[in-house]
Amino acid sequence: MxxxxxxxxxxxxxxxxxxxxxxxxxxxxxxxxxxxxxxxxxxxxxxxxxxxxxxxxVTPGKNRLHLDLTTDDLDGEADRLLDAGATLVERRGDEHFRWVTLADPDGNEFCVAQLDSV
The missing domain is CATH 3.10.180.10 (2,3-Dihydroxybiphenyl 1,2-Dioxygenase, domain 1)
Structure with missing residues (x-):
């Protein structure tokens, strides 16, 4: 099973x-x-x-489960999501792997990573 x-x-x-x-x-x-x-x-x-x-x-506090999304244009996609109502939590990573942690309009955190870094 x-x-x-x-x-x-x-x-x-x-x-x-x-x-x-x-x-x-x-x-x-x-x-x-x-x-x-x-x-x-x-x-x-x-x-x-x-x-x-x-x-x-909703249950208070940080969500324990979040989505990890990928894109081929991290900066462009992060900007688009911010314009659409997401909020920036933090830009993270280094020259080898970058991702942005955002929150949706309800405050649920999710991450977006550069596709070629995954």
Whole structure:
């Protein structure tokens, strides 16, 4: 018996808004809305389904699970995400490996790395 990754789910107080933001950033589409309580994003550059589950209150503190995304234009993609509403946490790395840690509009941290560095 083996396990496979089916989706990555994030808690949020506004599942539709956060799912829409992620769909726009990844070129994916909202696949299911389930009356706004569990919204799934599929397609685009996503290898798995992203899901956003509506909760009354998100768990406080730093998220323990985050997305690591790749691009062939780290600086350009980081700037695009910042213009789209992400916030900069920190630019990291050295001449051998660079990545940028950002947070989505709900404060969930994620990283973007230069594709040729991975």
């Amino acid at each position: 083996t396990l496979s990754l089916g989706m990555v789910t994030a808690d949020t107080t506004d599942a539709v808004a956060l799912a829409t933001w992620w769909a726009e950033q990844t070129g994916a589409e909202i696949a299911e809305t389930n009356d706004g309580w569990y919204v799934m994003v599929r397609g685009g550059g996503l290898p798995v389904v992203l899901a956003f589950q509506k909760v009354e209150e």
